[in-house]
Amino acid sequence: MAVYTDVSDEALRAFLQEYELGELLSYKGIAEGVENSNFYLHTSTGHYILTLYEKRVSEADLPFFIKLMGHLARAGLACPQPVRNRAGTALGRLCGRPAAIVTFLEGVSLSRPNAEHCRALGAALAGLHAAGRDFPMVRENNLSVGAWRPLFAQAEAQADTVAPGLAARTRADLDILEGAWPKDLPGGVIHADLFTDNVFFIGDAVSGLIDFYFACTDAFAYDLAISLNAWCFDADGTFHRDKAGAMLAGYDAVRTLEPAEIAAIPVLARGAAMRFMLTRLVDWLNVPPGALVQPKDPLEYDRRLAFHRTAADARDYGWEG
Amino acid sequence: MAVYTDVSDEALRAFLQEYELGELLSYKGIAEGVENSNFYLHTSTGHYILTLYEKRVSEADLPFFIKLMGHLARAGLACPQPVRNRAGTALGRLCGRPAAIVTFLEGVSLSRPNAEHCRALGAALAGLHAAGRDFPMVRENNLSVGAWRPLFAQAEAQADTVAPGLAARTRADLDILEGAWPKDLPGGVIHADLFTDNVFFIGDAVSGLIDFYFACTDAFAYDLAISLNAWCFDADGTFHRDKAGAMLAGYDAVRTLEPAEIAAIPVLARGAAMRFMLTRLVDWLNVPPGALVQPKDPLEYDRRLAFHRTAADARDYGWEG
Numbered sequence: 234m235a236v237y238t239d240v241s242d243e244a245l246r247a248f249l250q251e252y253e254l255g256e257l258l259s260y261k262g263i264a265e266g267v268e269n270s271n272f273y274l275h276t277s278t279g280h281y282i283l284t285l286y287e288k289r290v291s292e293a294d295l296p297f298f299i300k301l302m303g304h305l306a307r308a309g310l311a312c313p314q315p316v317r318n319r320a321g322t323a324l325g326r327l328c329g330r331p332a333a334i335v336t337f338l339e340g341v342s343l344s345r346p347n348a349e350h351c352r353a354l355g356a357a358l359a360g361l362h363a364a365g366r367d368f369p370m371v372r373e374n375n376l377s378v379g380a381w382r383p384l385f386a387q388a389e390a391q392a393d394t395v396a397p398g399l400a401a402r403t404r405a406d407l408d409i410l411e412g413a414w415p416k417d418l419p420g421g422v423i424h425a426d427l428f429t430d431n432v433f434f435i436g437d438a439v440s441g442l443i444d445f446y447f448a449c450t451d452a453f454a455y456d457l458a459i460s461l462n463a464w465c466f467d468a469d470g471t472f473h474r475d476k477a478g479a480m481l482a483g484y485d486a487v488r489t490l491e492p493a494e495i496a497a498i499p500v501l502a503r504g505a506a507m508r509f510m511l512t513r514l515v516d517w518l519n520v521p522p523g524a525l526v527q528p529k530d531p532l533e534y535d536r537r538l539a540f541h542r543t544a545a546d547a548r549d550y551g552w553e554g
Numbered sequence: 555m556a557v558y559t560d561v562s563d564e565a566l567r568a569f570l571q572e573y574e575l576g577e578l579l580s581y582k583g584i585a586e587g588v589e590n591s592n593f594y595l596h597t598s599t600g601h602y603i604l605t606l607y608e609k610r611v612s613e614a615d616l617p618f619f620i621k622l623m624g625h626l627a628r629a630g631l632a633c634p635q636p637v638r639n640r641a642g643t644a645l646g647r648l649c650g651r652p653a654a655i656v657t658f659l660e661g662v663s664l665s666r667p668n669a670e671h672c673r674a675l676g677a678a679l680a681g682l683h684a685a686g687r688d689f690p691m692v693r694e695n696n697l698s699v700g701a702w703r704p705l706f707a708q709a710e711a712q713a714d715t716v717a718p719g720l721a722a723r724t725r726a727d728l729d730i731l732e733g734a735w736p737k738d739l740p741g742g743v744i745h746a747d748l749f750t751d752n753v754f755f756i757g758d759a760v761s762g763l764i765d766f767y768f769a770c771t772d773a774f775a776y777d778l779a780i781s782l783n784a785w786c787f788d789a790d791g792t793f794h795r796d797k798a799g800a801m802l803a804g805y806d807a808v809r810t811l812e813p814a815e816i817a818a819i820p821v822l823a824r825g826a827a828m829r830f831m832l833t834r835l836v837d838w839l840n841v842p843p844g845a846l847v848q849p850k851d852p853l854e855y856d857r858r859l860a861f862h863r864t865a866a867d868a869r870d871y872g873w874e875g
Contacts, residue, residue: 241665242663242664243666258660258661258756259658259659259660259661259754260662261582261584261585261586261594262584262585262586263584263585263594264582264583265583273582273584337580338580339579339580339596341563341566341578341579341580343563344562344563344564345564435577435579436577
């Protein structure tokens with residue numbers, strides 16, 4: 234968690250002159266997100282988040298992310314709504330970086346969600362998929378099954394220094410996943426990174442979803458599989474069947490899962506775990522000197538993979554439909 | 555700027571149960587202050603700052619700082635007001651650290667204050683001194699003239715690696731300052747660190763003073779000399795006589811400076827520059843590996859000292875009283 238770019242009051246005031254947000258009352262760099270610089274912003278018209286997009290987000294993708302947030306917010310989803318400037322665009326430049334202002338969302342992310350929180354998350358995710366249904370833009374998922382073998386190639390030679398046998402079991406998993414990866418599941422816009430820190434709650438109700446900077450076009454059930462991995466396991470790999478069952482049921486109550494999606498849950502969950510294990514592994518082996526951000530442990534997802542290898546069908550994930 | 559301690563929602567909720575602050579709506583780690591971990595905190599009763607005191611602030615000093623902020627706020631100064639918990643104390647523990655909640659102050663610190671901002675700062679500083687006049691607690695200034703020789707001893711051998719001749723001119727300055735340091739000037743509670751980032755403005759008016767964690771009992775005019783150094787020079791050492799004159803006049807308009815204080819301005823300004831040059835020099839030579847915070851350049855204050863050596867009396871600082 235870090236703020237990568239200092240923004241002077243002068244630079245911010247000049248930027249705000251492009252907007253109709255009234256008088257600047259306060260702003261603070263906030264430790265949220267690992268990819269961008271974010272600021273809490275208070276003006277006489279309200280509370281906002283100002284984001285400066287740092288190098289890890291492709292500038293070419295920003296219109297997709299910004300327009301998506303606007304679309305979802307207009308469709309009633311509780312997500313950050315981009316604020317347009319006087320020129321009618323929500324994407325500007327500040328301190329040499331692409332920058333956007335979005336509305337501030339109240340809520341707190343949960344460090345230890347329970348099964349009822351997982352049920353609420355499932356319902357919110359189905360709401361996101363519904364809200365995005367008529368979004369016209371497409372962004373390929375560049376971290377899906379076709380990307381995993383090249384990612385692994387960057388780490389394969391050193392993988393066994395992280396955990397004995399990691400290289401061999403990853404190779405075997407990739408063979409299986411590439412052969413079994415489902416096609417033609419219902420799809421559209423997915424969040425693709427709906428971890429607990431990207432979901433706000435007030436009390437026990439979901440109050441907002443944030444951080445759409447991995448959003449892309451893919452199978453809805455794969456999004457569910459990502460959140461299932463993120464919310465229903467402990468760091469030591471312990472699986473909580475009650476949480477997963479509640480998440481699947483919460484989702485199904487808002488958007489009925491098709492038989493092909495239910496059948497695909499084990500392979501999707503295994504693939505989702507592989508995707509995060511691999512990106513974490515590459516980051517783990519490539520920490521730049523002086524890095525401000527601690528890399529995340531790839532073995533948390535290696536341990537999830539061990540569970541997924543044992544799962545036969547959706548019932549092993551608590552599905553009771 | 556960094557957040558040193560992660561605070562989980564569970565830990566925060568447990569902490570907030572000791573307070574009457576209603577429902578937790580949001581909190582974000584903020585990049586403010588280099589010594590502590592700070593969080594923007596929003597509950598159903600208002601906006602606050604939560605501070606966790608990290609190792610560099612002495613726990614024994616915390617009651618002084620907290621009670622001082624309460625005293626100053628009650629006396630009408632725009633400064634953070636500590637919030638008492640149900641037990642009647644404003645100092646608790648969170649994540650193994652001393653912690654306090656204070657009211658949120660609106661305003662923006664200025665990266666390039668002009669002379670009128672300096673006049674407003676002078677007036678606000680005099681207001682702080684007036685508000686603290688009947689504060690009963692005492693905290694010795696442990697970074698005053700008696701501390702400089704021992705500080706320098708930690709850096710003397712390496713000083714010339716930072717700038718040629720730095721050791722010799724610092725030794726000479728210390729001889730002069732120790733001989734000429736004024737005693738018996740009017741004093742009381744001083745802020746002792748009123749740099750631009752600790753003063754908030756809305757428009758051109760001071761809206762708040764923050765960060766009282768160097769506050770102590772010392773000469774009022776020394777506090778003015780610290781701000782004069784911090785606000786009226788560029789990083790390259792260029793002195794802005796108009797800004798300094800406005801600051802002195804702004805102060806004098808609220809609390810009349812005595813002749814002894816006016817006469818002491820050159821030596822106080824030189825001493826204030828020495829104090830910050832020395833602490834920065836020691837930090838510069840002792841950056842821990844993996845430090846999150848970039849050390850500040852001691853030579854900015856070495857360059858200010860070059861100006862102070864040329865100053866004969868308060869008129870050289872723009873005093874026109």
